[in-house]
Amino acid sequence: METYPLLIGQKKVYTEKKLIIFSPYTQEPIAEVCLATEKEIEKAILVAQKAFETLKHSPAYIKANALLQISEEVKKQSETLAKTMAEEAGKPISLARIEVQRCIELFRYAAEETKRFGGEIIPLDLDKLSEKRMGVYKRFPIGPILGITPFNFPLNLIAHKVAPAIAVGNPVIIKPASATPITALIFGEIVSKIDLPEGALSILPCSTDLAEKMVKDDRLAMLTFTGSPEVGWYLKGIAGRKRVTLELGGNAALVIASLRLKDFLLQRAIFGAFYQAGQVCISIQRIFIKEDLYKEFLEDFLESIKKIKSGDPLDEDVLVGPLINKGAADRVETWVNEAIEGGAKLLIGGKREGNVIYPTVLTNTSPEMKVNAKEIFGPVVTVEPFREFKEAINMVNDSIYGLQTGIFTDNLNEVFYAYNHLDVGGVIINDIPTYRSDPMPYGGVKLSGLGKEGIRYAMKEMSEGKLLVINYA
Structure with a gap:
């Protein structure tokens, strides 16, 4: 049975503790994955912080090129990813292939949005006290982001967190669903081939208790969670001052x-x-x-x-x-x-x-x-x-x-x-x-969520506006 290592800062790490993954269809074991302990989580946070110092100053063209490279590398691994999703998530193979194609296109969209993610000039000379003044308003990355993802779209819902985060200059730590971590780890290996700062992405299968510790950790600037309303709203309650977006369920x-x-x-x-x-x-x-x-x-x-x-x-x-x-x-x-x-x-x-x-x-x-x-x-x-x-x-x-x-x-x-x-x-x-x-704005109201996904809208959630006022007298 194959053993998949976790990834810390795009590097493979083997641990003693393992999780066996079962096929939902045959209910037979298909592989095992390494589980992160507090030690690996601490290292992932530290390398994410270090990567942020580089990534937040990366020019738009470098981030856009990295996102395009991820898209191309995912395309090369299309059938492997599709079959993995069919086996570990029980997703019909025809639908798994559609999900891979969506992921490929999503990173292309993100690359384009990276080039358009600018700011605005604000005229401030609206009264005598503000003569010869103007404002520049631009958005800046907020820091390392924790993404917690569900089993049902084990590739594309990771992409919805990783792509906009990299587009604005934030490193990401992904805690994938315990039922479907293999797809996430294969995706992490793909990203490890891309020229990004070490620490730009970590994939950490781990226990619920350790995931909650990451949610509470103030060194992580944001939690972006997709899953059940019960878990999502609970995590928001323990997230402290960090920004939170929730993409939860419904009865459409x-x-x-x-x-x-x-x-x-x-x-x-x-x-x-x-x-x-x-x-x-x-x-x-x-x-x-x-x-x-x-x-x-x-x-x-x-x-x-x-x-x-x-x-x-x-x-x-x-x-x-x-x-x-x-x-x-x-x-x-x-x-x-x-x-x-x-x-x-x-x-x-x-x-x-x-x-x-x-x-x-x-x-x-x-x-x-x-x-x-x-x-x-x-x-x-x-x-x-x-x-x-x-x-x-x-x-x-x-x-x-x-x-x-x-x-x-x-x-x-x-x-x-x-x-x-x-x-x-x-x-x-x-x-x-x-x-x-x-690309469309996506998110719910009431118990269905908080904030928006969709590349450009997620980029806004993952960034902070900053105003520059100039007196050009």
């Missing part, structure tokens, strides 16, 4: 007020509800359909679901792979059964084989059921009719989360009503809430 809704784009809608709804076994923070969990369209949509939706292939993530045709572990599969199965016992009607699915739960659709649900009220993070969707569009918006807002919502409509008034009244971070018109383009 799709509102269907028109079937004009029915073929496209069905294709996208199937994808958004079930791809990667629903283990996506903007996976469609709730569908609200205008009552006169409900029967037509539902019949076609259920027929389409019958064509979905579930199972082995290495099978090119599989859309729904396994849940990340037995505990996750048990939880999803329990919530579905609880809903049925509470009066919900099972329209399709409910079947389980190992950690694979087949696409499941429920109706006659109530808002307080866990399948609606909490983030299920599984291939389960509820469908309910609505009469008036405003009623549908209220149904969407009846949630502790607020990440993204998709709306299919032909009515411009409905578009702006939704935009003005939905308590979410993003409103997606004539597409699913699962839509995300990596």
